Amino acid sequence: MIKVGIVGGTGYTGVELLRLLARHPQVQLTAITSRADAGTRVDAMFPSLRGYVDLCFSHPDQSQLDQCDAVFFATPNGIAMQQARALLDAGVRVIDLAADFRIKDIPTWEKWYGMAHACPELVAEAVYGLPEVNREAIKTARLVANPGCYPTAVQLGFLPLIEAGLVDTSNLIADAKSGVSGAGRKAEIGTLLAEAADSFKAYGVPGHRHLPEIKQGLARAAGNEVGLTFVPHLTPMIRGIHATLYSRIKTDADLQALFEQRYASEPFVDVLPAGSHPETRSVRGANTCRIAVHRPQGGDTVVVLSVIDNLVKGAAGQAVHNLNLMFGLPEATALDVVPLLP
Amino acid sequence: MIKVGIVGGTGYTGVELLRLLARHPQVQLTAITSRADAGTRVDAMFPSLRGYVDLCFSHPDQSQLDQCDAVFFATPNGIAMQQARALLDAGVRVIDLAADFRIKDIPTWEKWYGMAHACPELVAEAVYGLPEVNREAIKTARLVANPGCYPTAVQLGFLPLIEAGLVDTSNLIADAKSGVSGAGRKAEIGTLLAEAADSFKAYGVPGHRHLPEIKQGLARAAGNEVGLTFVPHLTPMIRGIHATLYSRIKTDADLQALFEQRYASEPFVDVLPAGSHPETRSVRGANTCRIAVHRPQGGDTVVVLSVIDNLVKGAAGQAVHNLNLMFGLPEATALDVVPLLP
Amino acid sequence: MIKVGIVGGTGYTGVELLRLLARHPQVQLTAITSRADAGTRVDAMFPSLRGYVDLCFSHPDQSQLDQCDAVFFATPNGIAMQQARALLDAGVRVIDLAADFRIKDIPTWEKWYGMAHACPELVAEAVYGLPEVNREAIKTARLVANPGCYPTAVQLGFLPLIEAGLVDTSNLIADAKSGVSGAGRKAEIGTLLAEAADSFKAYGVPGHRHLPEIKQGLARAAGNEVGLTFVPHLTPMIRGIHATLYSRIKTDADLQALFEQRYASEPFVDVLPAGSHPETRSVRGANTCRIAVHRPQGGDTVVVLSVIDNLVKGAAGQAVHNLNLMFGLPEATALDVVPLLP
Amino acid sequence: MIKVGIVGGTGYTGVELLRLLARHPQVQLTAITSRADAGTRVDAMFPSLRGYVDLCFSHPDQSQLDQCDAVFFATPNGIAMQQARALLDAGVRVIDLAADFRIKDIPTWEKWYGMAHACPELVAEAVYGLPEVNREAIKTARLVANPGCYPTAVQLGFLPLIEAGLVDTSNLIADAKSGVSGAGRKAEIGTLLAEAADSFKAYGVPGHRHLPEIKQGLARAAGNEVGLTFVPHLTPMIRGIHATLYSRIKTDADLQALFEQRYASEPFVDVLPAGSHPETRSVRGANTCRIAVHRPQGGDTVVVLSVIDNLVKGAAGQAVHNLNLMFGLPEATALDVVPLLP
Incomplete structure (x- = not known):
């Protein structure tokens, strides 16, 4: 034990x-x-x-x-x-x-x-604890830096495109929406139900702490600095992050196949069928990131939709995943949870 | 299998x-x-x-x-x-x-x-599938009638008082509140988010189908007909039932001890410490009924608070519990779920 | 001015x-x-x-x-x-x-x-500022005590029955549900969206400060002390109180007519047609109290449903009503607001 | 009359x-x-x-x-x-x-x-009934086409930038989020509270009917065709649209002044102070569009935040505004409503 x-x-x-x-x-x-x-x-x-x-x-x-x-x-x-x-x-x-x-x-x-x-x-x-990128290093790490919630959703969505060199990395956009549990269990007026329910807003547009973390991760994948506009929003729900990611394609490719191959052996990333729109509730309570990739109207803009439960894949679940890796256990130990829907 | x-x-x-x-x-x-x-x-x-x-x-x-x-x-x-x-x-x-x-x-x-x-x-x-009442009969039943959601929460809250003969059964009141999943996954205007969110209402005050089911169960415990006023309400949440039960005490007793003893060996009924107020989210996704018993201001009125997840203990979880009983399996098989909070 | x-x-x-x-x-x-x-x-x-x-x-x-x-x-x-x-x-x-x-x-x-x-x-x-009871005294008052939110909804629902001497006042029950704005705009964990959304609970069952206020008002109407069990609940919405009131009838009467006559000339109390179930959203943003009276299954228990917007008729709107009375203005001045639905 | x-x-x-x-x-x-x-x-x-x-x-x-x-x-x-x-x-x-x-x-x-x-x-x-663009034509129109909800929020946010020729119109992005009342009062499963609450999703990414309407309006302002990626999302609230708009700046300018001047005489567009993040609830029930403009980290990407109440400025309120214009009434007649907050 x-x-x-x-x-x-x-x-x-x-x-x-x-x-x-x-x-x-x-x-x-x-x-x-x-x-x-x-x-x-x-x-x-x-x-x-x-x-x-x-x-x-x-x-x-x-x-x-x-x-x-x-x-x-x-x-x-x-x-x-x-x-x-x-x-x-x-x-x-x-x-x-x-x-x-x-x-x-x-x-x-x-x-x-x-x-x-x-x-x-x-x-x-310290090893950055995103298993889909650093699995081997995590296994032997003494100290793991568990990723932030937004950075998890955004990186997993962008990585296949950037690793394959398909998109212009000078002008990436991540429009992310989070449930209020992301703000923590702290006595604050802004996240009272009477303030945050039945309303929607952006915050931190001038700069959010997760920006440098995301940029660091994407730059490593790209092999160079990236340009990223990151706008987080507060949405009136308890759990869940939905990242809507925009980038410009440089080279044509089968994006659906690209994503499916990138994550084929990943236990906690689920690439949805073409044309899908993942809901945050489809991962409620589970350590899964579900992703869909679109190219609207056949244009040059690739739209990736990436959803996680911010408290699980975006925090505690990913931490347990890292623990399992560090101690040589099956990766899904204690994480084999069916999402709670509805 | x-x-x-x-x-x-x-x-x-x-x-x-x-x-x-x-x-x-x-x-x-x-x-x-x-x-x-x-x-x-x-x-x-x-x-x-x-x-x-x-x-x-x-x-x-x-x-x-x-x-x-x-x-x-x-x-x-x-x-x-x-x-x-x-x-x-x-x-x-x-x-x-x-x-x-x-x-x-x-x-x-x-x-x-x-x-x-x-x-x-x-x-x-048919055996009425409330294990806390009919456990032995369920084990050998061919046909189990799984209880309704309101009847589960209301009966489990009233039973200790009625079985012990402590309260006036001619005038029981059950004020029950349900999340909208209780209305089912049906295309109806009344349970649209834009209709049911940020609002609260009673319904079925003249008569609700769960009334005779509850009365039948309480009458069996009482040994005679009971008088019951049952008022269900729709509350703007997905899952959960909160039943607030009122009855008049006839004989003094240690109510906390009564409830704890009645459910001491029940795997899915949790009597909270004296003075507690159970929240529906404390059973979200789980097969547990949590109960608290109060006697406000030391008066004659006993108030019981009983919460369940209407889709689990109020439906599917109780059905799996019945399956486990019918097939001689450990009762908690597949039901050992930690509630999802927050 | x-x-x-x-x-x-x-x-x-x-x-x-x-x-x-x-x-x-x-x-x-x-x-x-x-x-x-x-x-x-x-x-x-x-x-x-x-x-x-x-x-x-x-x-x-x-x-x-x-x-x-x-x-x-x-x-x-x-x-x-x-x-x-x-x-x-x-x-x-x-x-x-x-x-x-x-x-x-x-x-x-x-x-x-x-x-x-x-x-x-x-x-x-000080004059207790419930215009439906104290209109004349309010007009000349120097100091008005604006009623609490629960007391407004509960008193307006019980008053016709008690003033007419129709019900047993030794055993009244008020099961009340409030949106979280009733807790005020204070930095507290318990009313965070992530705590209070998608959940339901009672609170203050042993005793809530609005209990003596309600009892005082009902006693004045009854001409004697009343017995009241008052259980407030927190419901996951911003605004609104729904009071479900139970009493035992002593003398038969046309309850619908009784309520309609009692409030016939009141600008801010609306008695709904027989069989109705008022929703809190039907008064969202408005100074109206909507009431329905039921006698389920033709029994001895009278059920009154009373809804208000806790911030309007339960606080600021009633205060403006009092101001209008105190300064001899038309009662509905600045209160002629159509509720916001949906 | x-x-x-x-x-x-x-x-x-x-x-x-x-x-x-x-x-x-x-x-x-x-x-x-x-x-x-x-x-x-x-x-x-x-x-x-x-x-x-x-x-x-x-x-x-x-x-x-x-x-x-x-x-x-x-x-x-x-x-x-x-x-x-x-x-x-x-x-x-x-x-x-x-x-x-x-x-x-x-x-x-x-x-x-x-x-x-x-x-x-x-x-x-038919005159397209966006008063901020077509005021004079509306006054004499026999037939007004009242704009869609998304198109109103998106166009008002983009127009100052496009009319001034400041941004690259070949690659505009509109990431829009709507409350569920936008789906109408129709019996459908997808917008049930139990489906849409406590969750978030994009929809219509391959193509939404409001795309050509927005492109038509922006093209008129630009004097040429525009490239637009439009992604609508469903957010678990009743009312409100929040549009987050991204474009690349071509020419430096004082964006705050630009927006303030563009809407200086508009009764229903409110440009917030620099650095603001409008909330949808700040316009709940009102005919106002509130806008903030940002240039995060001083980069080339302009981010505009634009909020409306989809049922008011995005539908009925704008229609009444058009009526007032058509009949020569003061523009704000019947629209002088203070938003309901909280």
């Missing part, structure tokens, strides 16, 4: 990790920390876990995380970078669901996240 | 049966019928099932349901009563998720359902 | 007052205070008011509220009772949308609101 | 016309037709109109529409083109809210709408 700890268990990525890990046959949940709620039973805060999790939240300092085999950070940005070194030194493997180790270029990270990086020397070692 | 057929697989109870049975280790899905959609792949209609169900809908007449060990009817009222006899004669065990076999008194059934009963002689044989 | 000030303009009752008053032909909006947002343009916080309100929020201390003819308090409980005396002394008439002056019995108020009352001598003078 | 008739009053554009016209001081509602519901009181179907509309739906053949001064067609596509000629001949002015007269090129119309045009000779005469 793999002894697993979770730092910061009271947010949405935390409770989603618990939902998935509670039924993971090789995982023993050992510690779930929360500074504010230490001593509270986890299932008192989240009654959905009654019968599945009988732990209490523990204080981070007394949680003996260093006795674990693996620790997930489901914390705000800036926490994991302070604690990862000690855990790694104690032989614990670390998966950070926040952004601390995603961006390789330290000044870029510091500019977008507005703080000095506490542990730049680990950034180079 | 148990060979299972589903008649009427295109509604919400049908797709929910598929979601649960797709991961049932002892079930082999053999046929899913749909008169209107015969020949269509199931996962083309429900992409959430891609990778889990590779069957096509078959025409009811050509589906060889009589080769199955068990058949679920996920059909409108009035269908199962026409087909059950032939299946039973062929040795197939039948679980009807509609109302055809729920009401023992034929005139009462015919009055509320507005049609002549096609098969009254089977009504007496 | 009536010079009007609003204390606490950043909550939902504040912005709703602004929506209604912006088109009030006899009102000149003079000051809108907010301690936290002083200096901010109102329409920067609420872009829906662009073109209608060009004021900035002012600091309460510098807002010269005593120059107004009337001041609305759209503040949390406990504020108006500290400031009302000075305003009244300056000749300003006051309408409090919070609870400070609603409960006549000071110890009861202090018990439920958890603070000492700062101004008990004004409580006796 | 202008005598007004509405053909097809039972859909969402019909009831929205009624909401607005009920308070129009110069309009006398004379006839509202519905083939299916003739004889039914309008306010029995739409209780929100109780007290405002006391008409019954009349049969189209017996409604004496030719006695009206103006008739709105709130019908499916293909109806107005069969009836407009007779009305015009009788001296009635016609506003069609469907698509029959929007596309000047008949073969294009017939291809996208899948039927032969019944009245091509009127297409040339």
Whole structure:
């Protein structure tokens, strides 16, 4: 059994990790920390876990995380970078669901996240945990930077086109829509039901922190810098991201076949039949990314539709996938969940 | 392996049966019928099932349901009563998720359902499939009448009080609220998002078909007729029923202990700690009924709060529970699902 | 022109007052205070008011509220009772949308609101602002206690029955459901969209602050104390309250005629035809209470369905109605709004 | 008083016309037709109109529409083109809210709408009813083709850039999101709450009927054909369209000033301050289009955010605006509505 700890268990990525890990046959949940709620039973805060999790939240300092085999950070940005070194030194493997180790270029990270990086020397070692790109490196990684939710949906949609060199990478557009759970379980006015329901808006148009992460990933695939306009939107639903991706084709190709081949052996990417329009609910609760590729009116613009559950493939599910890879388990362990529809 | 057929697989109870049975280790899905959609792949209609169900809908007449060990009817009222006899004669065990076999008194059934009963002689044989009441009878039943969604939530909430003889059964009130999936996957104006979202209403106050079913179940527990006012409401959400139950106490008692003892060995009823308010989302996707019992201001009125997922404990999950009982399997087989929260 | 000030303009009752008053032909909006947002343009916080309100929020201390003819308090409980005396002394008439002056019995108020009352001598003078009961007193009042949202919906539904002496008032039940705007525009986790959407729950079953207010109003109508069980619920919508009211009839009567006659001359209470089920959306944005009365299955239980928009008839609209009465204006001035449906 | 008739009053554009016209001081509602519901009181179907509309739906053949001064067609596509000629001949002015007269090129119309045009000779005469472009022509028009909802939001967002010749019109992208009321009040499975809530999807990517309408309007502004990729999406809300528009800038300019100047005298277009992100709820129930213009990261891509209420500025409100223009009334008559927020 793999002894697993979770730092910061009271947010949405935390409770989603618990939902998935509670039924993971090789995982023993050992510690779930929360500074504010230490001593509270986890299932008192989240009654959905009654019968599945009988732990209490523990204080981070007394949680003996260093006795674990693996620790997930489901914390705000800036926490994991302070604690990862000690855990790694104690032989614990670390998966950070926040952004601390995603961006390789330290000044870029510091500019977008507005703080000095506490542990730049680990950034180079950290493996970006997108299994469809870095599967082999993840298997042996000590430290995995779990991708952001938007970056997962956008990269998986663009990668086949860019890897094949088919599109103009100087002018990519990602118009992305997220459910409000992406904003986290935080007391804020903007995501109250009475504010966010029955309405729709863009946000962060001048610049969103996921922009450099996406650009880094696409540039690696392209072999050069890419030009990207990324516009996130808030949509009145709980879970789900829908990315609508636009690019200009340079060379003709069978796009449907390209996508199907690229992801033929991927357990968590599902290329839909030609002409499809994936719904976010078709992946609700599951670790799947469903993708459709279109070329409207036979023109030069390729439109890719990519949907994920932001809390699963966009966060906790992908983190469990990474755990499975790191510990040599079948990739779908604990992730074999049929989406909840309706 | 148990060979299972589903008649009427295109509604919400049908797709929910598929979601649960797709991961049932002892079930082999053999046929899913749909008169209107015969020949269509199931996962083309429900992409959430891609990778889990590779069957096509078959025409009811050509589906060889009589080769199955068990058949679920996920059909409108009035269908199962026409087909059950032939299946039973062929040795197939039948679980009807509609109302055809729920009401023992034929005139009462015919009055509320507005049609002549096609098969009254089977009504007496049919076992009402509420495991918390009829577990032993279900195990040997050939024909199970799966309870309605409201009746499940209301009966489980009232039963401990009535069985213990603590409350005045001449004047019970059940104020119940349901998500719109309870209305089924039917093209109707009233349950369009643009009609039903951001609004709330009662319906069927003069009389709802679940009234006689609930009264029958409560009368059996009470040993006499009961007086019940039942008011269902439509609430703007997809899944979930919340029943708020009111009764007048006759004899003092430790209600919390009463409820805990009544359901101590029930795998799918969870009595919450005193003072709790269950949320429907705490059972989303799961076969659990969560219950809290209150006595506000120390008065004579007992208030019971009972929540279920109408498509699971209120329909498909309870049907799978019945299947497990009928075939001697562990009761939680395929039902060990952590609710999806948020 | 009536010079009007609003204390606490950043909550939902504040912005709703602004929506209604912006088109009030006899009102000149003079000051809108907010301690936290002083200096901010109102329409920067609420872009829906662009073109209608060009004021900035002012600091309460510098807002010269005593120059107004009337001041609305759209503040949390406990504020108006500290400031009302000075305003009244300056000749300003006051309408409090919070609870400070609603409960006549000071110890009861202090018990439920958890603070000492700062101004008990004004409580006796304050007029409870339910026009359907206190119209004449409101016209001459200096200080109006605007009713709570639940109390408005529940009292209007019960009053005809109680005033006529038709029902047993020892055992009334009010099962009420509210949209989340009733919780106010406050940064709290419980009313985040990701928490409150697609779910339903009761809250405050042991006791809710609106219980004594409702009981006081019903007792006045009954001429004696009443027994009331009041269970509020949170429903996943923005606006609207639906109260489902249960009582036992003592004397036979034509209930439909009773309700129609009671409210025949009321501009803001609409008794629906027999057999109706009012939807909350049918009053969205309007100051109307729609009511239907049922006697299911011809039994002894009377069921009344009463819907309001909690921010209009349950708060700001009723406050404007009171203003109109206090200043001798036509009652519907600025309240002649067609509900927004869908 | 202008005598007004509405053909097809039972859909969402019909009831929205009624909401607005009920308070129009110069309009006398004379006839509202519905083939299916003739004889039914309008306010029995739409209780929100109780007290405002006391008409019954009349049969189209017996409604004496030719006695009206103006008739709105709130019908499916293909109806107005069969009836407009007779009305015009009788001296009635016609506003069609469907698509029959929007596309000047008949073969294009017939291809996208899948039927032969019944009245091509009127297409040339019809004035496209976008007041911000065709105000003068509308004033004298006998027949106005009221714009589609998406075309309104998209054109108003693109027009300043295109009219000024600032952007490359060969490669425009319009990523648009609509609430489900845009699909109409029709009994269909796809827009049930249980299907469309808590989910998000694109639709019509290969081609949507509003594409040629938008291209026609933009081409007129550009003076040449334009290249446009238009992707509509369904978002889980009732009302509202959010268009996110992308284009490549050719010539540097002060975009904020450009937009402000273009719409300085328009009563129903509101250019937000630089850096803004309009929400659809900020125009809920109102005839306003709110627009923000961005140039993310100082790059070559201009992003315009444009929101409307699809039933008001995108349908009924714009139709009333056209009526006001046609009859020489102040443009905002009956349209001076403060948006409903929250």
